[in-house]
Amino acid sequence: MAQFTFEGDTEILADPQIKLVENVLQEKGFTRGKIVVEQVGKKGDNYIAHVKRFIYEAENGTTFKMIGKVAPVAEQLRLMMKTMILFNNEIVMYNLVLPKLNEIQNAAGVTEDEKVRFPACYGVVTEEPYELILLEDLNEAGFEMLDRMKPLTNESVRLVVKDLAKYHSLSYVFKDSEPEIYESYSNRLLNMWAIIGNEPEAHQFFEKGENDLLKMMYDVSDKHKNALRGSMTQIAPIAKKMQSYEKGSKYSVILQGDCWNNNFLFRLEDGKPVNDVMIDYQLSREGNPAGDLLYLIFNCTDHATRLKHYQEWIDYYHEILDDSLNLYGFKANRVFPKDQLDADLRRYGKLMVSLGVMLASMLVRESKDVIDMKEMTGDKEKMVEDTIAQMNSSLLDVSTIVKLRERILGIIDTAFEFGLIAV
Structure with missing residues (x-):
């Protein structure tokens, strides 16, 4: 026994x-x-x-x-954090979507070196509030998480862009070959950014955060201030608008959805990244590939690196997308043409800049300053108040404020430079 x-x-x-x-x-x-x-x-x-x-x-x-x-079990915490939605998304991905994408790769005879690698899922608990996802420990295969406080290098970004292009190509093949199953799976993935638009607490959170940032940016140019105004308070309405564009669009795929530093593990050789694995699919949903690309670029890189490599990354993405689609008998110029990608990058620019601005104050914080939402207690109203209070950028130390300002201005300047938002 x-x-x-x-x-x-x-x-x-x-x-x-x-x-x-x-x-x-x-x-x-x-x-x-x-x-x-x-x-x-x-x-x-x-x-x-x-x-x-x-x-x-x-x-x-x-x-x-x-x-x-x-999953955290406290009821009010789960309500505030939308735990049920986020764990549902990830369970759908690990139980249904990723195995299907692996099946597509295997059927086409894609070599192990060329496959998109997904962590093995050993099992899940779906019973609320005890959700659990058991996964392969990728450290055992030599993969590690890089320092989240450092922007990704060009070499690391190219690895991730390559994997995203292959991943998106698999989604296109899935949608074309088994449209009813694809629709069934994608309909079970919920768009968090659109959902929170119905939450008054979310609007309160975004409004306070935006006002704090505008106070902190009191001395920047008018064009930067204009870009900041509405950046956070318009996230939910813009996300809803984009959702309407995405639903039923032939260009939509199942996104990774949360492309930031900690959701990629890398295997290093002589200190340089040679392989990567995507993890964490809690924000996965059906959407346009431009969303994943811009989320990665704005949240994982700095302005100086973007100025040098932005167009190179976009071109490389489409090149790999075409190479990968060719393995399955498709061509990118029919499935997702380059001019369509360029148009969608501009279409999603405002939303992705807004998300980058909103996430910036979380991603620049050292561990000692991080709000550990999983440990919050009290009723929902109190937790919302505590979260808003702790997110106040003016309470950060000077060095962190400097990093936050630099990050936000860099996001806006990149968007201006490449025509992703209007000057």
């Missing part, structure tokens, strides 16, 4: 989650041993889930590791 003992950081684990861990180990042929649970990462590395490493240690010395994404 199987017998496992749990040690370490186990306080938040509930019976359904423990049972899943045990069942996965049994399916892999393990029957006895110790399971050590460790916290993964630090504040600022993950905002929605508790991330744990499960380390199985058999009596004979055999070990096996898994990563678990554990």
Whole structure:
């Protein structure tokens, strides 16, 4: 009979989650041993889930590791953070969408070196509020998370752009070959940015954040101030407008949805990135590929690097998209022509600038200044008030404010430079 003992950081684990861990180990042929649970990462590395490493240690010395994404259980916290929606999205991706994309790659005989790699999913708990996703520990394959405080280099961005192009091509093939299944899966993915438009708390949060930024940017040029006005308060309305454009569009794909530094792991050789893996699909939804590209560019790179390489990245994306589609008998100039990509980059510029501005004050914070929303307590109204208060940019230390200003102005200047928003 199987017998496992749990040690370490186990306080938040509930019976359904423990049972899943045990069942996965049994399916892999393990029957006895110790399971050590460790916290993964630090504040600022993950905002929605508790991330744990499960380390199985058999009596004979055999070990096996898994990563678990554990949902918070506090009801008011779940309501404020839209935990059910975010975990639903990721479970749909790991249970349905990514296996289908892998199936497409295998059927076409794509080599392991050329495949888009997705973390293996060992199992999920869908029961609320105990959602859990058990995943492959990619550290065991030599992949690691880079320093989120440093912008990605050109080499790293090219790796991610290549994977995004291949990933999007798979979505196009899926939509063309099995349209009814594609529609069924994509309809189960919910657009968070459009949903929050119905939340008065979200408008309050965005309005306060925008006003704080305008006060902090009191000395910038009028054109920068004009770009900032409405940048956060218009996120939800613009997202809804874009959703109307995307729904039923032949150019839409299933997006990764949250292309920022911590959602890519890299394998390094001599300190240089040679491979990457995309992780975290909580914001996945159906949308235009330009959304993933601009989200990556605005949230993971700095202005100086963008000035040198922006057009190169866009051209490279479309080149790889065409190469990848060719493997499945398609051509990019029919599926998603380059002039359409360029038009959609301009169409999505305002929304992606707004998201970049909104996320900037979160992404520049050192761990000590990060708001760990997963640990917040109280009723929903109090948590919203606390979040708004803690997001006040004026409370940051001088060095962080300098970084925040530089990041926001860089996003706006990049958008001006490449015609993504009007001057």
